[in-house]
Amino acid sequence: MTTTTTTTTRRRSGDRVRWWTYALLILAAFTCLFPLYWMFVVATTDTATATRLPPEILPGGNFFRLAGLVFSTVPFVQSIINSLIVAGVIGAGQAVLCALAGFAFAKLRFRGRDVLLLVVVLTMTVPTQLAIVPQYMIVSWLNWTDTLQALIVPGLANAFGIFWMRQHISSAISDEILQAARIDGASTWQIFWRIVFPLVRPAAFVLGLLGFVTAWNDFLWPFVVLKSPEMYTVQIAIKALQNSFNIDLGLAMSGSFLATLPLLVLFAFVGRRMVAGIMDGAFKG
Amino acid sequence: MAPYAYIAPFFVIFAVFGLLPLLFTFYVALYDWNPIGDHLFIGLDNFARLLADARFWNAARNTLSIWLLSTVPQLLGALLLAHLLNHVRLRFALLFRMSMLVPYITSVAATAIVFSQMFDRDYGLLNWLLGLAGIGPIDFIQSVWGSHVLIAVMVTWRWFGYTTLLYLASLQAVPRGIYEAAAVDGAGNWRQFVHISLPSLRPVIVFTVVTSTIYGLQIFTEPLLISKGTQTCGPVRQCQTLTFFLYEQAFGQFRFGYGSAIGVALFVMVVVLAGINYFLSTRIRPERP
Numbered sequence: 001m002t003t004t005t006t007t008t009t010r011r012r013s014g015d016r017v018r019w020w021t022y023a024l025l026i027l028a029a030f031t032c033l034f035p036l037y038w039m040f041v042v043a044t045t046d047t048a049t050a051t052r053l054p055p056e057i058l059p060g061g062n063f064f065r066l067a068g069l070v071f072s073t074v075p076f077v078q079s080i081i082n083s084l085i086v087a088g089v090i091g092a093g094q095a096v097l098c099a100l101a102g103f104a105f106a107k108l109r110f111r112g113r114d115v116l117l118l119v120v121v122l123t124m125t126v127p128t129q130l131a132i133v134p135q136y137m138i139v140s141w142l143n144w145t146d147t148l149q150a151l152i153v154p155g156l157a158n159a160f161g162i163f164w165m166r167q168h169i170s171s172a173i174s175d176e177i178l179q180a181a182r183i184d185g186a187s188t189w190q191i192f193w194r195i196v197f198p199l200v201r202p203a204a205f206v207l208g209l210l211g212f213v214t215a216w217n218d219f220l221w222p223f224v225v226l227k228s229p230e231m232y233t234v235q236i237a238i239k240a241l242q243n244s245f246n247i248d249l250g251l252a253m254s255g256s257f258l259a260t261l262p263l264l265v266l267f268a269f270v271g272r273r274m275v276a277g278i279m280d281g282a283f284k285g
Numbered sequence: 286m287a288p289y290a291y292i293a294p295f296f297v298i299f300a301v302f303g304l305l306p307l308l309f310t311f312y313v314a315l316y317d318w319n320p321i322g323d324h325l326f327i328g329l330d331n332f333a334r335l336l337a338d339a340r341f342w343n344a345a346r347n348t349l350s351i352w353l354l355s356t357v358p359q360l361l362g363a364l365l366l367a368h369l370l371n372h373v374r375l376r377f378a379l380l381f382r383m384s385m386l387v388p389y390i391t392s393v394a395a396t397a398i399v400f401s402q403m404f405d406r407d408y409g410l411l412n413w414l415l416g417l418a419g420i421g422p423i424d425f426i427q428s429v430w431g432s433h434v435l436i437a438v439m440v441t442w443r444w445f446g447y448t449t450l451l452y453l454a455s456l457q458a459v460p461r462g463i464y465e466a467a468a469v470d471g472a473g474n475w476r477q478f479v480h481i482s483l484p485s486l487r488p489v490i491v492f493t494v495v496t497s498t499i500y501g502l503q504i505f506t507e508p509l510l511i512s513k514g515t516q517t518c519g520p521v522r523q524c525q526t527l528t529f530f531l532y533e534q535a536f537g538q539f540r541f542g543y544g545s546a547i548g549v550a551l552f553v554m555v556v557v558l559a560g561i562n563y564f565l566s567t568r569i570r571p572e573r574p
Contacts (some may be wrong), residue, residue: 021369022343024365024369029385031442032384032387035400036399039398055413081318097294100291100294103291107415108287110288110289116292117331120295125499126556127555128307129503130307130551130555131550132535133310133313134305134310134545135302137309138302138305154302154303157298157302157303159295170406192291209321214390215390218392219505220503220505220506226396234392235394239297239394239510239514242398243514252398252507256392263392264387267386269388278447278451278454279453
């Protein structure tokens with residue numbers, strides 16, 4: 001994520017930016033942000049206001065009343081903790097496991113390496129979700145239904161992440177450095193932790209972030225595996241709010257807003273690095 | 286021995302939760318498999334039933350329709366926006382890029398809840414605006430086309446910014462000198478876009494078409510939440526997708542065998558799509574500038 005994203009020399013030559021360029025980009029940004037604003041507006045108004053025409057365009061004063069209702073209808077604090085555990089372990093775990101495997105594929109020699117790498121690449125194409133029935137059966141045989149490890153352990157394998165870390169390690173670390181370290185008596189394990197991982201930490205960080213976001217937002221698998229409300233992740237808690245007999249329209253919206261807020265805060269701090277990471281992982285010409 | 290230890294965690298997890306279930310899907314699909322009852326071997330009966338099942342073809346049609354409605358505007362919009370963002374003197378470039386990634390970090394569940402409110406027949410913002418123009422109200426959730434459009438809008442909203450960033454990265458890899466040479470030769474903005482930008486984007490366009498197709502086959506949460514949790518996505522299954530049909534059969538009706546047969550059908554579709562992708566990308570590569 002170091003070289004190409006911000007170099008102005010590579011961009012289209014410098015004719016002036018027309019006003020309609022800004023107009024279209026502002027329209028696109030507005031389109032992206034408005035639904036979140038609207039979520040907040042409905043999450044702060046009571047049912048009577050939410051069903052009034054013309055609709056309220058400004059937030060009302062009921063945010064805390066509705067948030068309180070969210071917390072009393074479902075164990076929402078617990079579901080946020082569950083989501084933090086699941087997404088946190090998956091994000092950190094993917095960053096480390098993918099860096100390890102990416103390092104082996106990039107810099108170590110062993111029999112069957114190319115075939116195994118091909119297997120990794122092929123698994124990127126097939127969505128494992130289509131095998132959800134046997135996945136559920138395996139998780140029941142392990143007695144893992146209604147537990148968080150049923151979400152965490154399968155979520156740790158990320159073929160795309162291995163491929164991505166392999167690319168980074170191949171290009172960021174020269175064989176000479178590794179040979180020099182070997183001559184100095186470093187073991188492979190020490191080389192990984194003292195030389196390789198520190199150098200690719202930014203890439204591993206972005207990978208972990210993407211893993212965190214994906215796990216936080218995952219729906220179908222937790223929906224199938226989790227049964228009791230204390231085990232719910234936030235996404236399943238939102239679904240439960242939508243089902244609840246409480247007729248307050250703002251309730252599900254308030255839950256949605258509260259479930260999105262942690263990611264928005266995170267994004268405010270690391271969004272720049274996510275943008276750079278996604279663009280860096282993209283195809284280059 | 287050591288190198289294998291580095292890749293073992295991935296392969297062990299993948300074997301248990303990825304490969305084994307995939308192979309097992311083909312096995313279970315040959316059975317009339319009740320999770321709390323009997324397992325009866327019935328050969329290919331599930332597949333014969335599937336091909337004769339109007340609900341399956343309905344789900345396939347819905348999936349295709351939602352995919353078309355979401356992919357075409359998404360990719361065209363991303364092309365335009367990437368072109369606009371790829372400008373030397375653009376101000377607030379990072380702000381524009383970051384705001385386009387906000388939908389991607391918003392969960393599908395939250396997205397579905399806010400969009401079904403905005404598109405609500407009676408109290409939705411959109412129908413209120415349409416009403417001012419003398420149109421509607423349109424029932425986006427109960428009608429076939431309406432529900433497809435609503436789901437496609439959500440999918441497009443979620444992914445167009447991400448796709449824009451992928452296209453922008455590809456555009457930035459094109460050396461500036463090529464554009465300058467074209468400008469000297471009198472090529473305007475549009476011709477530069479068609480003759481330089483577009484050809485260099487071809488590989489990433491193929492990639493995004495394939496990923497959006499595979500995503501399209503997995504659409505589940507949007508139809509489940511807009512129909513407020515009904516197993517069929519409305520009375521006439523108007524928005525039931527293939528993955529939703531799999532879920533309904535396996536976990537709503539407890540027909541694990543039949544659900545697995547739907548999984549096999551999805552697998553065949555993915556393999557065919559991956560084959561087309563491989564064919565296209567090997568055909569396209571030599572033409573790159």
